[in-house]
Amino acid sequence: MSDNLPTTAQPAAQPGRSPVRLRPEIADLPPYRQGKPAAPDAFKLSSNEVPFPPLDAVLSAITDTAANSHRYPDGAALALRTALAETNGVTPERIHIGAGSVALLSQFITATAGPGDEVVFAWRSFEAYPGLVTVAGATSVRVPNRPDGSHDLEAMAAAVTDRTRVVIVCTPNNPTGPVVERAAFLSFLRSVPSDVLVLLDEAYREFVTDDDAVNGIPLLDEHPNLVVLRTFSKAYGLAGLRVGWAIGHELVLDGARNAAIPLSSTAPAQQAAIAGLANAEDIRARVAVITARRDDLAAALREQGWFIPAAQGNFVWFGLGEQTAASNETFLAHGIVGRAFPGDGVRISIGEAESIEPLLAAAAEILAGLPADHPTREGVRSR
Ligand SMILES: Cc1ncc(COP(=O)(O)O)c(C=O)c1O
Known part of the structure; x- marks a missing residue:
């Protein structure tokens, strides 16, 4: 039968090129x-x-949960969200869990920016930012750091246009190290339109010892367009398990939840994070x-x-x-x-x-x- 089907021209596969049409x-x-x-x-x-290897309590949580690996995880990660909500004095609706904070970055960018939209961030900064923006179909706007490796927040604010949907601020900045200071961040927030999402990437927050550094969480109530990203990968030593969390306005987080791949945060990861919090x-x-x-x-x-x-x-x-x-x-x-x-x-x-x-x-x-x-x-x- 199939021998009789009309055939179309088959271009020869070329080395180094995908055999199917990619964007x-x-x-x-x-x-x-x-x-x-x-x-x-x-x-x-x-x-x-x-x-450091995981704490004993964390390892036990992982092995206990692994025994139930034939079951799906709680897609809403309610127990972990509740633990984080209690620690941070908010309701669980204001916490969102992802398979690492890089997954959360992707969700927030995808939820807010598409073709024709711009995402502003400092450069050099976390190397995943430009790729995530491209995957969303949006355009990266990179604002050079100052010579001391810190963000140039004034230049970043000036780079915001009516096409901007997200500004990512990384503090301390990976890979250069400096923090964004609280006072500078507050005036930056005031200069950004209130319908533009400001993602404060605080992956390294636990290592900060500079008293003038911004801490995003206390600023959330005053600034509903601000979302703070944290992770269990760094200080909590769970890089291999992939757990990150976002805290912010419930409806902004709902946007990210809608852009997420369902069930991507696993049960051992969620339980390990809970055990980590219990042993803070x-x-x-x-x-x-x-x-x-x-x-x-x-x-x-x-x-x-x-x-x-x-x-x-x-x-x-x-x-x-x-x-x-x-x-x-x-x-x-x-x-x-x-x-x-x-x-x-x-x-x-x-x-x-x-x-x-x-x-x-x-x-x-x-x-x-x-x-x-x-x-x-x-x-x-x-x-
Ligand atoms: C600034 C920054 N944000 C986010 C991440 C992502 O971390 P994870 O996805 O492991 O939570 C990293 C990882 O290196 C990082 O440096």
């Missing part, structure tokens, strides 16, 4: 690059993970170890002669520019696997205590080879 802007996207897998004797400091004191103790190590490392690097932007996440930034690729090789030779952004810089996460010595040795070697007027030397860069 051109999707085909052109660079694949999301994960932190490099590290050699067994190297330190993997490329993904801003914490070096232990988490805070671990975070304190990391922030002390971060501050000591940044001080030692500045002592060597580096300009290191204010490091308020669990990472430090080397703005190496054209020297990025060569410097990254030196880090690797010392067993330090950071994240290199070609032409821009290298971000190194705060990891095991034993990683600090080889990291400092590599940094000293790199600095010795940099030109005297390189902007990542202390004192050269204009602030």
Whole structure:
């Protein structure tokens, strides 16, 4: 039978090209690059993970729940939302759970911006932002950071037009490290139209020690267009389980819920997050170890002669520019696997205590080879 069906011309598959027609802007996207897998004797400091394994209570929650894996998870994640709502003094309707905060970013962008719409964010910032905007069919508007690696909020406000649907503010900024200060953020919020969504990405909030830094949650009641994103991946050490949460106006969150893939947050992930919240004191103790190590490392690097932007996440930034690729090789030779952004810089996460010595040795070697007027030397860069 089928031999008699009319046939259409079959173009030969071309190497490197999809055999089916993809949206051109999707085909052109660079694949999301994960932190490099590290050699067994190297330190993997490329993904801003914490070096600690899950707490015992968290592991028990995961294994207990795993025994029920033949059942679907609670798609509404009500128990976790209730726990987060209690901690933050809101009703559970004002909390939304996603499979990592990157899933939430995608949902909020998709819910608000499509073809012809613009999404404003600082650059360089979290590398997933441009791709998520493209997938939504919208257009990215990147506003360069200031020379010290902080957001230029005035320029970001000025970049808002009647096509803007979302502004993403990342504090502390990944990969450069500085926070957005509370006063500056408040005047920024006042200058953005009240129907434009402001996404405050606080993935690293638990590591912040700067008292002037913004904390988005207390600002939500006054600013219904503000949504704050948090994650269990970083301070809570659950990167592999994929749990993030959003807090904001119930109806704005409903938009994201409508744009979500149903049932993508798993039961072990939800229960692990609940166990993490129940053991927040232990988490805070671990975070304190990391922030002390971060501050000591940044001080030692500045002592060597580096300009290191204010490091308020669990990472430090080397703005190496054209020297990025060569410097990254030196880090690797010392067993330090950071994240290199070609032409821009290298971000190194705060990891095991034993990683600090080889990291400092590599940094000293790199600095010795940099030109005297390189902007990542202390004192050269204009602030
Ligand atoms: C600024 C920022 N936002 C969001 C995320 C996403 O984290 P997750 O999806 O693991 O919650 C990351 C991860 O590195 C990040 O750096």
